[in-house]
Amino acid sequence: MDGFSDLRFFALLMKEGxxxxxxxxxxxxxxxxxxxxxxLEKRLGVRLLHRTTRRMRPTPEGETYLLEGARVLAELDALERTVSGARSTPRGLLRIAATLGFGRLLLAPALSAFAxxxxxxxLQLHLTDRPVNLVEQGFDAVVRFGELPDSRLTxxxxxxxxxxxxxxxxxxxxxxxxxxxADLLRHRCIVxxxxxxxxxxxxxxxxxxxETVKVASPLSTNDGGAALAWALDGQGILLRSLWNVEDALHSGLLRPVLPTWKLPPADIYLVHPTRSELSAKTRALSEFLCEWFAR
Incomplete structure (x- = not known):
């Protein structure tokens, strides 16, 4: 096998786990x-993985091979896109990650129109409440809330x-x-x-x-849908994005609390690796979603 094939093989192995x-x-x-x-390990002369019956994890040499290999493969992909003309035609696999609630309610319909x-x-849409490392997990783009933490991303x-x-x-x-x-301290809050x-x-x-308040939270969950259902059932005060509760507020099923106080915004971004030659599929996704949500 050639070096590039081995890099792709090892990256797939680590992604699948x-x-x-x-x-x-x-x-x-x-x-x-x-x-x-x-x-592969014999050709390189090093051990790349520690393996047990239940799990495997990379050795220090395996981590270097994986991370530096991802950079090499990205550069090769960019070169091949430029040579083959794929830069102008959106095609191929596009892997996207997003949070559970936003992904189900707002992103999935947009991606259906994109398809x-x-x-x-x-398209492969991965919904999770866990943090996503875009580069290491092999995603083309991630929808995230709040400020961009990594200067290597766009x-x-x-x-x-x-x-x-x-x-x-x-x-x-x-x-x-x-x-x-301060009155929130004596209330039931849904977190x-x-x-x-x-x-x-x-x-x-x-x-x-x-002001910063550490609220009492007899009910907490990692799912926005469950939190909203509890709020609608009268279980307590909920902090939630406006896109998720706007209909309930307009219909009167929910009422604003402390409406003259503002909470930190969490604007929604499409994030992708910073590359001089962005793939046509990722560029098309970026333009499409910006147009879609502008409406």
């Missing part, structure tokens, strides 16, 4: 994949995303209406756990005033 899963993707048997890994416009693009804003506090009228009628952020970040700490601003 097991010999059996990689074998299924490649249409081979697990022993065949194991033999290929052994040949009709670009039938030569094969982001295009898809839509503004205001966050609001809200609750069912039945809950507010029974528990009373909070007048200040959404996202990306393993510290949760239940709410930051509010009114003009030059800023």
């Amino acid at each position: 097991s010999l059996a899963a990689a074998a299924q993707q490649m249409g081979l048997t697990a022993p065949a994949v194991s033999r290929r890994l052994a040949l 009709r416009r670009y039938p030569e693009v094969e 982001a295009r804003k898809l839509m503004d995303n205001e966050r609001v506090l809200c609750a069912a009228p039945a809950y507010l009628d029974a528990a009373g209406e909070p007048r200040t952020p 959404l756990r996202e990306a393993d970040e510290t949760y239940g700490t709410w930051h509010l601003r009114q003009g030059d005033r800023q």
Whole structure:
């Protein structure tokens, strides 16, 4: 096997997480994949993986081979796109990651329309509440909320995303209406756990005033749909993106809480690696989604 083929093989092996899963993707048997890994390690003269019956993890040499190999493969792909003319025609596999709620409710319909416009693009949408490393996990693009943390990535804003506090009228009628952020401490609050970040700490601003409250959360979840269902059922006060609760607010099923106080925004971006020669499929996706959400 040539070096590029070996790099792609090892990247696939690490992405799938097991010999059996990689074998299924490649249409081979697990022993065949194991033999290929052994040949690769013999050719390089180093061990690339620590393996047990339950898991495998890369050695330091394996991590270097994986990360530097990803850069080499990206440069090769860019070269081949330039030579073959793929730069001008969106086609091939396009892997996208997004959060569960936004991905189901807003992104999936947009991607359905994108698929009709670009039938030569094969879409894979991965929805998760876990943090995603775009480069290491092999995604072409990720939809994320908030500021861009990595200067090696490029982001295009898809839509503004205001966050609001809200609750069912039945809950507010029974528990009373909070007048200040400190009043939240005596209320039941519904907390959404996202990306393993510290949760239940709410930051509010009114003009030059800023207050931080650690709320009581007898109900918490990692799923926005469940959190919204609890709020609608009168279980407490919810902090949620406006796109997710706007209909309920307009219909009166939920009422705003502390409407004169602002919460930190979490604008929504499409993020992709920064490359001088962006693939036609990723460029088409970026342009399409910006147009879609602008409407």
